[in-house]
Amino acid sequence: MAGKNQHVVRRGNDWAVLGAGNSRDTAHFGTQREAIARATEIARNQSSEVLIHGRNNLIRERNSYGNDPFPPRG
Incomplete structure (x- = not known):
């Protein structure tokens, strides 16, 4: 069973890790x-994804550390 995806988000002048659905x-x-x-450490332990948000709060990068249902070919 996959864990919660982890979001890296801007918090004022700092950055935070937020689990999907967490308050x-x-x-x-x-x-x-x-x-x-x-x-990344949390996502590897939970076999989930990391979603990295930029300063504008839009997702700029996404990395999967679990069972990827559609892995890219060579």
Whole structure:
């Protein structure tokens, strides 16, 4: 069973990791890079995805760490 997707989102001048459907952030970081590293660790443990939001709050990147139903060919 796949876990919750992890979102990396802007919070003021900081960045946060937010589990999909959660009302509270999992963690806060000073840089986006740190938030991405933590979100990736959680997603690998839960076999889910990381969705990285840019400063404009739109998703700019998506990485899957679980059973990808449609893996790209070579």
